Amino acid sequence: YQWKKCQKLPKGFDIQFLCARIYNFLGPTPLPIIGNFHQFVYYGLKLGSAVAVYHHFEKVHGKVFTLWMGLLPTVYISDYDIAHETHIKRANVFSKRFATGTTQHIRDGRGIIASNGEFWQEHRRFALTTLRNFGLGRNIMEEKIMEEYHYRVADYTKTHTKNGAIEIHAGTFFDLLVGSIINQLLISERFEQDDQEFEKIKSALAESLENFGIVDIFFPCWFLETPLMAWRQKKIFKPFDFVYEVSVRNIAKRVAAVESGDHVIEDGGNDFADAYLLKIQKDQRDGVKSTFDYETMAIDVFDLWQAGQETTSTTLTWAFACLLNHPEVVKKLRAELMKLTGGNRTISLTDRPDTPYLNATCNEVQRIASILNINLFRHIEEDTVIAGQPLAAGTALTTQMSMLHTDETVFKNATEFKPERFLENSNLEKTLIPFGIGKRSCLGESLARAELYLILSNLILDFDIEPVGTVPPIKTLNPFGLLRRPPTYNIRFKPVKH
Numbered sequence: 001y002q003w004k005k006c007q008k009l010p011k012g013f014d015i016q017f018l019c020a021r022i023y024n025f026l027g028p029t030p031l032p033i034i035g036n037f038h039q040f041v042y043y044g045l046k047l048g049s050a051v052a053v054y055h056h057f058e059k060v061h062g063k064v065f066t067l068w069m070g071l072l073p074t075v076y077i078s079d080y081d082i083a084h085e086t087h088i089k090r091a092n093v094f095s096k097r098f099a100t101g102t103t104q105h106i107r108d109g110r111g112i113i114a115s116n117g118e119f120w121q122e123h124r125r126f127a128l129t130t131l132r133n134f135g136l137g138r139n140i141m142e143e144k145i146m147e148e149y150h151y152r153v154a155d156y157t158k159t160h161t162k163n164g165a166i167e168i169h170a171g172t173f174f175d176l177l178v179g180s181i182i183n184q185l186l187i188s189e190r191f192e193q194d195d196q197e198f199e200k201i202k203s204a205l206a207e208s209l210e211n212f213g214i215v216d217i218f219f220p221c222w223f224l225e226t227p228l229m230a231w232r233q234k235k236i237f238k239p240f241d242f243v244y245e246v247s248v249r250n251i252a253k254r255v256a257a258v259e260s261g262d263h264v265i266e267d268g269g270n271d272f273a274d275a276y277l278l279k280i281q282k283d284q285r286d287g288v289k290s291t292f293d294y295e296t297m298a299i300d301v302f303d304l305w306q307a308g309q310e311t312t313s314t315t316l317t318w319a320f321a322c323l324l325n326h327p328e329v330v331k332k333l334r335a336e337l338m339k340l341t342g343g344n345r346t347i348s349l350t351d352r353p354d355t356p357y358l359n360a361t362c363n364e365v366q367r368i369a370s371i372l373n374i375n376l377f378r379h380i381e382e383d384t385v386i387a388g389q390p391l392a393a394g395t396a397l398t399t400q401m402s403m404l405h406t407d408e409t410v411f412k413n414a415t416e417f418k419p420e421r422f423l424e425n426s427n428l429e430k431t432l433i434p435f436g437i438g439k440r441s442c443l444g445e446s447l448a449r450a451e452l453y454l455i456l457s458n459l460i461l462d463f464d465i466e467p468v469g470t471v472p473p474i475k476t477l478n479p480f481g482l483l484r485r486p487p488t489y490n491i492r493f494k495p496v497k498h
């Protein structure tokens, strides 16, 4: 690895310079075969979370350090300017997804999250254009979100009212609401409270994501699929298999409905599935070699559903855990929203310029939630230099948002939930990157931002909130998992009489 770097040193580098920088660049000293796994486990047990372990290595080795995951060097960036320089200014080198392990199970290089090259470009562009055509970033999106919001609140009012207030499990409420929004966009279907399939999808995803860890990211997929790893497959693969099965079934149902004439696609269609079928038909008509077929359609839908459901629902569950702990924030929010609406109308996306405190609260929620303990990795295909340090081809690299968002030099008292910090320092927003950075950043950012803004604000405008039982701690349930799960709690929504 070192030899390879020496052979292709960029202009201006010499061996002495390289040696001087090597300790800083390499991070903790790795052992043969296992790399830094043992240090990761040791500090993990000592410090209690993946993010704390990363911060420990950052303190010793700087804002760019390497951990060897077995034989693979993985580089971590925890500085916004370096992240910007690499992911945006030099996007051509830093935009390839590192996708081995479980991400390739089912996908096999397809879908949007784990694909690369032309396939990724085509499918990402298609998904973005299609979602935009169906309203992403426009009024239609707001209408769809608010329709689901009103439906879900009315539904729970009917079934879960106790002493004049709705009492619910927060996670389930946001799961159903957000799951229905993305499902409406994809296949025009809403989930209902007693939907057994939805329950199964949710518990399957929760099981997978709770158990998903370093082994599943870095070990090659073929190895994870061997009988030796059967214990892991049951926990990680099986639940994903079920979610994919549902996607395949939904696509088959739509195709059958179109063929039988029960579903007619008019004017570009009503949802993502319609648009995809039109694209398949068009490519067939034009006789072009196409990567759009029923199988890739099921994988794209599987990717969008997974990426769009769990992330946003998790963030909203974090949001209300924070708000239950901070009634003073709720009071300020209510005052801002009442001043704007007089209690006579709902909050709309066009209110954004007039809701500085709400905007700051959404930012602070995303910072505290930092829903990925471990961000997705990029794959470096050529020798390069980053922050003055040589980097060999074959390295996996990531900007670790969970570290950036808890950097005490940027966000003082980082564990404290304090929306005011974004009002006191307008530069802070720039360093908040919950959706990632660069070409591979989140495809659903504008949808997710709209959901967070509209759902959070309208719930605060319409209801007083109280915990059922004790106030949930602002603490994750799985400090080492990929997705940083929020606490589980029940919440009471008491309608406000305006």
Ligand code: HEM
Pocket: 097, 112, 113, 114, 124, 303, 304, 307, 308, 309, 311, 312, 315, 371, 372, 375, 376, 377, 434, 435, 436, 437, 439, 440, 441, 442, 443, 444, 445, 447, 448
């Ligand atoms: C609060 C909600 C959300 C958060 C915090 C979030 C965060 C992220 C992050 C951090 C990434 C990886 C970025 C990187 O590699 O640098 C990502 C990728 C992605 N997200 Fe989201 N996301 C959210 C909601 C959504 C929604 C609603 C959708 C779908 C409509 C979506 C679809 C995707 C897709 C398809 C990718 C892969 C993009 C690619 O590889 O080109 N996300 N998201």
